[in-house]
Amino acid sequence: MSGTEENQGENKAFTEECHKVLMAVSDALYVIGGKWKLMIIIAMARGNKRFTEIQRQVTGISARVLSSELKELEMNGFIVKKVENGYPVTIEYELLPYSDTLEELVTAMTKWGMQHREKVKAEMSMGKSGKLKV
Amino acid sequence: MSGTEENQGENKAFTEECHKVLMAVSDALYVIGGKWKLMIIIAMARGNKRFTEIQRQVTGISARVLSSELKELEMNGFIVKKVENGYPVTIEYELLPYSDTLEELVTAMTKWGMQHREKVKAEMSMGKSGKLKV
DNA sequence: CTGTATCCTGGATGATACTG
DNA sequence: CAGTATCATCCAGGATACAG
Numbered sequence: 362m363s364g365t366e367e368n369q370g371e372n373k374a375f376t377e378e379c380h381k382v383l384m385a386v387s388d389a390l391y392v393i394g395g396k397w398k399l400m401i402i403i404a405m406a407r408g409n410k411r412f413t414e415i416q417r418q419v420t421g422i423s424a425r426v427l428s429s430e431l432k433e434l435e436m437n438g439f440i441v442k443k444v445e446n447g448y449p450v451t452i453e454y455e456l457l458p459y460s461d462t463l464e465e466l467v468t469a470m471t472k473w474g475m476q477h478r479e480k481v482k483a484e485m486s487m488g489k490s491g492k493l494k495v
Numbered sequence: 496m497s498g499t500e501e502n503q504g505e506n507k508a509f510t511e512e513c514h515k516v517l518m519a520v521s522d523a524l525y526v527i528g529g530k531w532k533l534m535i536i537i538a539m540a541r542g543n544k545r546f547t548e549i550q551r552q553v554t555g556i557s558a559r560v561l562s563s564e565l566k567e568l569e570m571n572g573f574i575v576k577k578v579e580n581g582y583p584v585t586i587e588y589e590l591l592p593y594s595d596t597l598e599e600l601v602t603a604m605t606k607w608g609m610q611h612r613e614k615v616k617a618e619m620s621m622g623k624s625g626k627l628k629v
Numbered sequence: 630c631t632g633t634a635t636c637c638t639g640g641a642t643g644a645t646a647c648t649g
Numbered sequence: 650c651a652g653t654a655t656c657a658t659c660c661a662g663g664a665t666a667c668a669g
Contacts, residue, residue, distance in 0.1 A: 375541055380552075383534050386604050394530075411630080418513060420514075425662080462611075472519075473600050478518075478522050547651075557643060559643085
């Protein structure tokens with residue numbers, strides 16, 4: 362994000378490039394934004410495959426919401442639902458290769474979240490006000 | 496009897512690591528999540544400093560929302576509001592160094608959003624259904 | 630266990646009008 | 650230009666109960 366100032370001639374190009382970037386980020390937010398989708402994928406990447414497992418790992422999510430998020434994730438090609446007929450019927454969700462495309466993004470977000478927590482913690486010990494969920 | 500649960504011993508460690516990652520992502524989402532914050536920062540990184548400039552670049556945002564988002568971004572140390580007394584008073588918002596820490600994340604999200612749009616476009620031309628904002 | 634069905638609320642966002 | 654005020658709306662998500 363280097364400063365891009367005064368380019369009268371290039372302004373239009375800048376605006377267009379900016380628009381493309383904004384559209385891309387907007388797209389991404391539309392598909393994987395919200396409180397839960399990335400967290401579900403992360404939990405699944407750690408080996409959680411069963412509905413209840415995922416719900417236990419992703420603290421705070423309700424069954425209703427988890428159910429609907431899983432459906433959206435399936436529709437968008439991130440996961441599959443596998444039903445094994447047996448006693449009892451076993452249902453598992455599995456990540457599809459497309460979910461791997463999120464790896465870089467997830468890594469970046471994890472790193473940022475961790476450093477931000479550290480930063481806020483440091484500020485708090487200096488008396489500034491900051492919000493951190495405990 | 497296939498697939499017994501891998502590492503009984505490491506399971507706890509996995510769960511803990513997973514929890515940390517989830518917490519980090521949750522933190523990040525809390526601060527920069529939502530529809531607008533990243534987009535505002537991106538627009539500002541492209542040189543937009545004035546309220547109206549930003550509003551024009553970030554298509555669809557209302558004055559009320561932009562105003563409130565700018566305040567939150569300022570509170571979280573991403574930007575400053577600068578008021579130049581003169582005729583007329585000039586108000587500009589500037590990115591602070593802390594906003595640079597988002598660069599990697601923004602880059603990753605931009606890349607992903609672009610490739611996702613391509614993917615959906617490709618699928619649509621194959622007759623599958625996918626949603627893409629036009 | 631894996632969900633679905635309801636009901637409900639707060640917060641996020643939109644629309645519009647107005648002010649210094 | 651840079652907002653604020655107000656009102657209306659929508660919907661993600663929570664709580665709970667129930668079902669296959």
